[in-house]
Amino acid sequence: MxxxxxxxxxxxxxxxxxxxxxxxxxxxxxxxxxxxxxxxxxxxxxxxxxxxxxxxxxxxxxxxxxxxxxxxxxxxxxxxxxxxxxxxxxxxxxxxxxxxxxxxxxxxxxxxxxxxxxxxxEGRAFQYLGAERIGPRLTSTIMALPHHSLNVGATGENAAQMIDSLGANPIPLARQFHPNKNVALLKDQTEAWLSAITRPIQIDTETFPYTPIVTLKYRTDLDWLSPTNMGFGVTYALPIVVAALSAxxxxxxxxxxxxxxxxxxxxxxxxxxxxxxxxxxxxxxxxxxxxxxxxxxxxxxxxxxxxxxxxxxxxxxxxxxxxxxxxxxxxxxxxxxxxxxxxxxxxxxxxxxxxxxxxxx
CATH class of the missing domain: 3.40.50.300 (P-loop containing nucleotide triphosphate hydrolases)
Incomplete structure (x- = not known):
C-alpha cells in the first residue's frame, strides 16, 4: 500500500x-x-x-x-x-x-x-476513473487485450466488455453486497450493488460475432432497456462498481x-x-x-x-x-x-x- x-x-x-x-x-x-x-x-x-x-x-x-x-x-x-x-x-x-x-x-x-x-x-492493479465518464451508449468497442490486462478505463469505456468477459468470475467475500458462503460472481454482485446505489436493476451483455462490438442493456421492473433509455446515473455508477469489484x-x-x-x-x-x-x-x-x-x-x-x-x-x-x-x-x-x-x-x-x-x- x-x-x-x-x-x-x-x-x-x-x-x-x-x-x-x-x-x-x-x-x-x-x-x-x-x-x-x-x-x-x-x-x-x-x-x-x-x-x-x-x-x-x-x-x-x-x-x-x-x-x-x-x-x-x-x-x-x-x-x-x-x-x-x-x-x-x-x-x-x-x-x-x-x-x-x-x-x-x-x-x-x-x-x-x-x-x-x-x-x-498492468491490468486491474491500478485503475483510475475520471470525473468525465462515458455517458449512455448503445454499443461499446471491445479492446484487443487479454482478460488479465483489461480494466474499466479512465472513462469507464470498458465496463460492458468486462461484464461480458469476466461476469462469471468469483468476487471476494469481503466485497459482496450480502456476504455468504455461496459463490458470488462479478455480474451478480454488480447488479446487487448497482441496485442499491441507483434502483433495482439487472444487466445483460451481448457480443456480435466477428465484430469488436459489445452491447449492454438493463432490466428494470418495466422491461429491458437500452443504456440511452436509462440515463446518466446508472451509466456513471456502473464502471465504479465493476472496477472496485474486479480490482x-x-x-x-x-x-x-x-x-x-x-x-x-x-x-x-x-x-x-x-x-x-x-x-x-x-x-x-x-x-x-x-x-x-x-x-x-x-x-x-x-x-x-x-x-x-x-x-x-x-x-x-x-x-x-x-x-x-x-x-x-x-x-x-x-x-x-x-x-x-x-x-x-x-x-x-x-x-x-x-x-x-x-x-x-
Whole structure:
C-alpha cells in the first residue's frame, strides 16, 4: 500500500506531503488542487509504465495538461517530482523540460526506486476513473487485450466488455453486497450493488460475432432497456462498481466525483460501497464534492464498522498552501470541521432561520 505521497513543483504544489491510508478522501473548493494531486499520481504511473523516458502530458488516462509551462510551479522551473512511499521504501519520478527554447507537450522522466506492485503491474492493479465518464451508449468497442490486462478505463469505456468477459468470475467475500458462503460472481454482485446505489436493476451483455462490438442493456421492473433509455446515473455508477469489484487484491483504485448524476441516497450508498472496498484490501483514493458520500463513509465506519477509523483519512484543500488533515472517529465522527468543509447546509439553514425571525412569510 502507498502510505504517503510528496509532490514538488507540480501546479499549485511547491512541496506538499500527503499521508495515504486504505481510504483517502480528497475534498475542498473547486480549483484547490484535488485533481492536480491525482494527475501527479497518473504521471508517476505513466512514467513506470512507459518503456521510454518521454512522457506525454496529453493522452494517457485522458489527461489534457498542455505544456511543461502549464504544469510546472512558477518556483520550480527546473522540473517537478512525485515521490511515493510503500512501507519503508520510496519510489517515484522526476520530470524535466526537454527543450527550454520551445514549448513542449511532453516531459522527460527519471524514475527512481522500486515501485509498489500496484504501480508496476498492468491490468486491474491500478485503475483510475475520471470525473468525465462515458455517458449512455448503445454499443461499446471491445479492446484487443487479454482478460488479465483489461480494466474499466479512465472513462469507464470498458465496463460492458468486462461484464461480458469476466461476469462469471468469483468476487471476494469481503466485497459482496450480502456476504455468504455461496459463490458470488462479478455480474451478480454488480447488479446487487448497482441496485442499491441507483434502483433495482439487472444487466445483460451481448457480443456480435466477428465484430469488436459489445452491447449492454438493463432490466428494470418495466422491461429491458437500452443504456440511452436509462440515463446518466446508472451509466456513471456502473464502471465504479465493476472496477472496485474486479480490482486486484492490494490494488489501487482512484475515483473522481463518484457522486455524479446520483440521487442523494445513491451518493450515500456509493460512499458505503467504496469504504467496504477499501476494507477488502483495495486501496481507494476518492475525490468528492458530496457531503452524502462523506456521510456514507462515516456510516460505514461508525454504524456498520466496515473499516477501522484509523484506516481512513481526509485531506481538505481550501486553495491555500495549507492542507488540513481530518481524521475519522470510531463512531463515524470527524475530528474537526474547518470553515468551508461541507458546511453549506448549515449556512443556508442559518440564513433561512434569520429570515423567519425577522417575520418574513
Amino acid at each position: 502507498i502510505n504517503a505521497a510528496t509532490i514538488e513543483g507540480f501546479k499549485r504544489f511547491r512541496s506538499n506531503r500527503f499521508e495515504l491510508r486504505n481510504l483517502s478522501v480528497l475534498a475542498g473548493r473547486n480549483g484547490s488542487g484535488k485533481t492536480s494531486l491525482i494527475q501527479a499520481f497518473l504521471l508517476a504511473r505513466e512514467a513506470f509504465r512507459s518503456t521510454t523516458d518521454t512522457i506525454s502530458l496529453n493522452g494517457p488516462f485522458g489527461l489534457q495538461l498542455g505544456t511543461f509551462d502549464d504544469v510546472a510551479n512558477g518556483e520550480a522551473s527546473e522540473g517537478f517530482s512525485v515521490t511515493l512511499r510503500d512501507g519503508d521504501s520510496w519510489f517515484g519520478a522526476k520530470f524535466s523540460q526537454p527543450d527550454k527554447s520551445a514549448q513542449q507537450f511532453y516531459v522527460h522522466s527519471q524514475k527512481f526506486g522500486v515501485p509498489s506492485d500496484n504501480f508496476a503491474r 486486484d487484491q492490494d490494488g489501487l483504485l482512484i475515483v473522481e466525483n463518484p457522486e455524479a448524476h446520483l440521487a442523494p441516497a445513491g451518493q450515500t450508498q456509493i460512499g458505503i460501497f467504496l469504504t467496504k472496498i477499501a476494507a477488502s484490501g483495495v486501496q481507494v483514493i476518492v475525490e468528492t464534492h458530496s457531503d452524502h458520500v462523506i456521510n456514507g463513509i462515516r456510516r460505514a465506519i461508525g454504524e456498520m464498522q466496515c473499516l477501522k477509523s484509523s484506516d481512513a483519512i481526509i485531506h481538505f484543500l481550501d486553495g491555500s498552501d495549507h492542507i488540513e488533515v481530518l481524521e475519522f472517529t470510531a463512531t463515524g465522527g470527524i475530528s474537526h470541521w474547518p470553515k468551508g468543509f461541507f458546511d453549506q447546509f448549515q449556512i443556508d439553514v442559518a440564513a433561512l432561520t434569520r429570515i423567519r425571525r425577522k417575520g418574513a412569510p
